[in-house]
Amino acid sequence: MRNILVITLCAIAGLTAQAEVISLTLGIDVNSPYGISEPWVTIREGLLRLDYVESVANLPDRKSGTGEMRTKNGRVPDVDTLAKALRELGAGATLRGVEVTINGHIIKEGDHFLLKVSKTGETLRLAPLTKRIQRNALEITESERNAFARLVSHSEGGEVRITGPLRAHPDAGALQTLEVRIFELPGRSQNQTNHN
């Protein structure tokens, strides 16, 4: 599983090496009884019409009900805006969730830990994982459940790569939340890097 993940990350990162959102996975629910694959071309072509979308995978992952996407300049997408756009495509599709892999630096603000995205300067609030976006995913592992706690205890302003669901905050204008499912601390030893 890890090898697959690494290969995927490398392949996607190769598209835009400077991007700070390294990968972006959309969890999509569809009305089609045949699953996400049946309306995928319509979804894909609709997403490609959005001015902040750079590319969308040719094929989705039918089992997990997800599809890969890249934003222009690696910017962090606004989840609410993306959900609205997907809903309005007319493809019978709704956004179940967004998972991103992002490089950034952790900063503490009051009781909150924030991730300042390295190149774009966007800021996300960090939080523990509540739910995976992949359909039919396994139960959240212990490692995933405590990934947030271990991350904030280890990182003090250093570079970090975090993978996890990106959630909109219910309050308008509030920071979006990045739930920590996996993280990597560049330069640290293997046991300080978390994978599922």
Added chain:
Amino acid sequence: MHSLNVRNAVVCLIIGVGLLPTVLHAQTSGQWSGVQNWPIVSVHTHLLPTGKVMFYPYGDDSRLWDPANNSITTLPRVNYNIFCTGHSFTSDGRLLVTGGHVQNGWGLNDASYYDPVANTWTRLPDMNNGRWYPSSTTLANGDVLITSGSYDTNYSNNTLPQVWQVGSGSWRNLTSAQLGLPLYPRTFLAPNGRVFVATSTSRYLDTAGAGAWTTVGNTRFGGRDNYGSAAMYDVGKILWAGGGDPPTASCEIIDLNAATPTWNFTGNMATPRRQNNLTILPDGRVLVTGGSSGAGFNNDTSPAHSAEVWNPATGTWTTWVSSTRYRGYHSTALLLPDGRVLSSGGDGQPNAEIFSPPYLFNGARPTISSSPATANHGQTIFVGTPNATAITRVTLTRISSVTHAQNWDQRFLNLGFAQASGGLNVTIPSSANNCPPGHYLLWILNGSGVPSVAPFIRIVPGSGGGGTGLNGEYYDNINFTQRRLTRTDATVNFDWGAGSPNAAIGADTFSVRWTGQVQPQFSETYTFYTRTDDGVRLWVNGQLLVDKWIDQGPTEWSGSIALTANTKYNIQMDYYENGGGALAQLSWASSSTPKAIIPQSRLFTTFSGIPRPWTSQDIGAVGATGGSSYSVGNWTVNGSGADIWGNADEFRFVHQPASGDCDIIARVTGVQNTDLWAKAGVMIRESLTAGSRHTYMALTSGNGLAFQRRVATDGVSTHTAGGAGAAPYWVRLTRVGNVFTAYRSSDGVTWTTVGTETIAMAATTYIGLAVTSHLDGTVNSSTFDNVSAAP
């Protein structure tokens, strides 16, 4: 009055009052039949050329419904699962069925013909891979394009378009055009011969060679291909209605005839729909039936029962009466030959209803007493009817093959027609792109819009006259020099706008000469029409019918000539474009031929003689008769004679009259060596007598170039050597006042003066090509091209 009679009268009155609104309602909104139960759900439904309706459900279980007696019979099995296949009719009326069902998303790679006459299935070679939900599009040559479909449980898209080649019975892979497409993409053969694939990002697929895609543009509503229904309601014009989830009431149209086709919204339906079916009616309006207006894949809690009709003239929808049953996912609809619309199937609906549009309640129907079973593109056919004077429209609708909210075959065409004794002369469209070969319903409609019952007519591939078009010579200036392109043009019907015919030709100041022969179908007087921007000349059988060699905006000119049926006549159209828009069209009409672009089938590339206004004759006492011919810009002049020299000349002269200042250019491409002083060149000559004054710039076969002239009638000749040169070589003569100048050029661009002479020549002269063999009695055959005369 007896009390019983009173009671009966009251009952009749009540019934009559009750029926009257029903009839009036039907006149404005149509009428649905009752529901008739069928043994299976018609997921795939086809109007066969036999007039019967074939349908099959979620498996290999085809049935045949006969509208004549409302019977249903079982058809042979093909012996694999044909659920989720693609299908369209071939030009001979067989149904090509491709793909099939293993399980959801996983299609078969099978292909078969169903022959409705023999009532047999025939297995064909397999496709490259499975196709579940493929699309099938019959092409102009009768071959069939197959696109999309998925082939495994991951719904992996079969990205390779394949063309079923009917003639060879084999598949041709469009390997350069592999692309993931939506399932069951809405595909249409477009006027440009490419296949328009109406997905949310719409594209053309060029099926020539290995195939190539061109992006056309996005739909306004992105979810249109999520079970919206599309139909080509006129030549190159497509309506796409509904679709999306949640369903939309919006609809879009695109005109593929436009220079830059663009999807635009047209009127909204009254009811949002997905899983709806579009059916083109005999009058060109488009009926929508069925579908769901509720969110979800197949929401049967919000059925769209009402029929609505879209009028292409206004872009608006009118609501008609409602059906009884929900026709959603896996429902179909198609036009029957009697003008009614069959609406059937849908999940959980093994039944059918039939809709009678309002035109069936608006008075007596015109009748067709005779019509041919087959016709060729461009052919004018006779359609017998006792109602000829009442007929205002003649139309074709292609027979239907429907599944998954899409009718893959239907299209609509307005036909030109003229009234004749006992019927109508009707012209079949000349373009196979617009009218793909195959079976159509032929409708005649009266002024009230009431259609006849339609006979089937099969449009046969190829052309009735067997013509292939005219020779087109394209020049990068307005005087027919600098030829850049020659080709066969199927018709003369070009609107280049601000562009040019070819990248090698500038957008302005170009000229085109079309030559060939035209073959009329009738012995009648034909009127030929040119519509050009800018100048035009048209000759038919050597007769100048249009002479408007002037700058002008798009303008129509015409001339008439009596022709004999099935005789081929020379035709030549010269055209130039000097600036702004560029347009060239050539049409014709006769009492039996509705006005139309002269079809390819009636145009031939053979051309006898030489183009007008040129004529050809021997000058002087030649020992052997000469001649001349022309083929796509290439001239051959055969001349005998002792020489063009001394006091009298002997040669072959291809000439046209000139007046005052003039200019003649040609490239000599070959001088036959009948003598070292054999000559081929350009001449300006005062008269056609042997001793006429003239100037002559020639290329000899062995003595290079020569500028020769006779300054006095019957006087001696004078010679100026023009230096070395061999064919191909350019020669030129100009006259300004009485000064004649001779030029030579190796490339037709840079000209070198060979000599000048002042001659008191008459204002009216002859200019042209002159060839002498310098060996009297022997014919010298020399050749030219890039011949340009400014007389």
